[in-house]
Amino acid sequence: MLWLKERGIASVAESVLNSEELDKTVAHLLVAARNDGYAQGYAECSHHVVNALKVDWDTSKSATHGVNTEVALAAAKMQFNNLQLPVMDLIDVALHSEDHVAQLKEIFPDRQEDEDEDLA
Template sequence: MGLRNTINNLKAEVKRLKKQDAEIKRLKQEKAEAEAARDEARSHRERSEQREVHTCTTLALRDKEIEELIALLSDQEQLKAEVESAKKDLELERTKQAETSCRLTEIEDKLENSETARATTKSELEPLKSDMLWLKEHGIASVAELVLNSEELDKTVAHLLVAAQNDGYAQGYTECSHHVVNALKVDWDTSMSATHGVNTEAALAAAKTQFNTL
């Protein structure tokens, strides 16, 4: 009876030890899992910190790139403004050059016209010089005497004087006859006029034309 109790006690002790050993294994497993979880958490935190550092570095690089892009855009805008200003200056210079070229062309044309006019004047002066030389040699008084004592001039002037007298007489006769008719209320016979039936006005105009064409 005592031996069986001892055996039972031993069995109970073995069972307890087995339970204790299982508990120890479980605790060791939990400890290992906890340590693994801790290591994983630490690794995750380190990776997170590394990612954060990388992200911060990347953001810093991006900020720098953005600043460089903004500076580049500013430079491009300034360069664009300078290009536009240069285009305007170039267009202004082209306009000035065109105006200068136009003025030069006008001056050249004026010079050419001046040269032509001078040549024309020179060619026209040559006969005048010859005429002046002839007048100097023969005398203006002689020429005037020849003109004034011309028989053709005498006849033309005499014809002009007669035509003027006839036209004046005809107009005076006509005016007087009108006054008589209006005053006396009678018909006046103009057939007795010396210029009756003669167109004295046309004759005077023809005489003037003949005189002017001498």
């Protein structure tokens, strides 16, 4: 159990945080949030200009005209919330086995032990 406390938790966390699937999904979510924030900010600014100057502001040529960024952001959030990481499936199976420490060691070998064996 000591292995799980000392090495295992760090290995599990590292594997989850460094997973390619998580990286891609978070990057997609950040882009969608940035685009939505830009579009909403532009729309709000245009609204203030129209009200302040009492003129019609033509937004038809703006990059945000007719683009529904809210839907893209909602889809990115849903993708993030439903993200499946293959390493989590392996961990789940290992934790349900009788010798979960041995199973976790197979998934996340102790790098220090591996380095020591390579040096010998």
